[in-house]
Amino acid sequence: MESEKLHVGMSLLMIGLVALTWTWGLKWAPTELHMGEVYRIIYVHVPAAFTAFFSAFILLIASIVTLIKKESSAGLWGRSVAEVGLIFTVLTLATGSIWGRPTWGVWWEWDARLTTTLILALLYCGYLILYSSLAAGPQRNKIAATLGIIIAADVPIIYKSVTWWRTLHQPPTLIRPGGESTIDPEMRIALVSCMVVMIIVGAFLTYQRYRNLALAEELEKLSYEQTP
Amino acid sequence: MLKVSDLHFGYRFRPILQGVSCEVSAGEILHIVGTNGSGKTTLMSILAGLTKETAGSITLTCDNQEIADRRQKTEYLPAEANGLYGKMDAMDNLRFWQKLRGLSPSNEDIIAALAQWDLDHPLIRSNFPTEKYSTGMKRRLALARVQLSGTPLWLLDEPLYGLDAKGIVQFQSILSQHLDAGGAVAVVSHDTVPLETFRPKVLEIEKRTAS
């Protein structure tokens, strides 16, 4: 099966790209004046956060397509991108709190971005649980698509309210994790390349997960054909 | 009135209806027969507009105009459900469904319809929740809803379920009134004897054979 070799090749490429951009961020990017080395966590935290929120956008598109084109497989795409989105939100929270420890001295800080990511993680969990709790079929695709649109439409409002709420209670600290305020050009290139690679990895994982789901559905189809 | 051509329906890759075609004209009864699980109820729910067919076409024409939204001219009686709000009484239940159709029946019309089904007794027609009704009474109330709806096409799934002998006679009388007035009926019923007098047109649905 030639496509097998293709996918193995692609995954190796992914691993190579990630390794390259991470070493770039870890080794070759300059140290940060204020925070020293520990800021390098930004090279995994910010790309993960960006991918997490970007997958919410893709979920919106997949959901709209599901509602418009009934027979399309967009429902499975929505389900896969939500799962990958959950992985990245959890990753963002983990790296965010690891970065927070040396920066704020605590594992959790009610930073606007982190809080929104936390809520987004809950929403992804809700989406996946609702998806699996419904009986398979066109109705489930429609309900999941509706929820996908609601979640994606709500994220900006959540972020807005949390940011206002956050600035009300604590004035923004000088360097916030994920803050690009004091970033110089060299760091910016490294960060952007890390982000681009992380988006590609996210897309690749979503595509592979989608293929598994499509394969599982195909097997279900076959199993029905066998039943008398 | 109702024309169904080459209807296909599959649920989760399982083809249930394969190329069903039939026609019901005004004043006619279509009796849908078939073994259990052959898709009779699925066909009814497709005709009622609850489920979408995967292929094929259904056209409903009343006084030779095609109806865009079939639901305006169709009343559906599901097999295991009567569509009654348990906490509401008979009058309110009937009034609710007629109002949704844009009709506003007076109390007399509702009571007259209930009378035909022996449900018009003052103690049981109002402030008496329908959840306290017996199965037969609920079925008769649902049939009263179908009768009051004034729609030309009736889709009745096991209408005789729970009806006693008297109920069956009442059912036959409203059925003949409906047919004489130029209405049409598609019915699924295991109990075929009461329908014989109307010499129904029969549509046989074979069970899907394993591919």
Added chain:
Amino acid sequence: MSPYGEGLNPIPYISAAFGIAALMLGGYGAWIVVQRKRLKAIKIASQYRKETRR
């Protein structure tokens, strides 16, 4: 300068962050690969049975 920044050895934090990232993404990828293999095996088995039965 963040009060906790100086004198704190950043290596464990950086390695923890990147380690978790590698673990989660790698683990998820591996899980997908395992799942793909399992599904493929079932598919091939069912096709084989179909041929022999006909």
Added chain:
Amino acid sequence: MKLLFSQTMTIVRHGFKIEWANPERWLSPILFAITMLILFSFSVGTIEGPDTAKLLVAETYLTAFFSLQISFARFLEPDQQDGVFSLLRTYPLSGSAWYLGKYITVMIMGLLILIPTIFLTSFLHAKSGVSLMSIPVITVAVTALSGMAALGVLLSTMTMGSGSKQILYPLLYFPLTAPVLISAVEASKSILVDNVNLQSLMSSWLGLLLIFGVMSFTLGILLFGELVKAE
């Protein structure tokens, strides 16, 4: 258009008939609110000092938040019995009239829970001198309710067929309406503490509440019709 309006009014009128015939459906959220307020007082103790308003506002909105969720979760139960919901889908009933009817019913039942909660907090904590029973605060609360009700009807319809309804509320409904809680609490606080007037709040919290309300309602009207269409 007239049919649309009469269909909506039919759903609203019969919605009330059901609620009236089944008082437990709206009494239990109110009683839940009362108990929560009492438990709040027991756990927080007497409230004085600068933070009084903050605590009272938080207490009110949290209590209202949870009791509203109870009534939203059970909102479509009468429709689910005896195949009423499926029969409604076979009727020539437009999705928006249906949604609008349900929305109005939920809004009024929501007010029946929200207003007593606000009154009770002010009543129970009269000694603290802070009262939420003022027009601006109630306007903020009702605006918050308008968004939550719009989302509540949609989510109730979506989770109707799913088995795990209980878990879906903390995972879906609360995170989605978190901005409403934040905005309502902050807006009410700025009214009570800094006696900011409503107009200036429009460009901040009240504005966000309105955007949330309008967005949820529009999503509701558009997506509800899609959900009930023949699948």
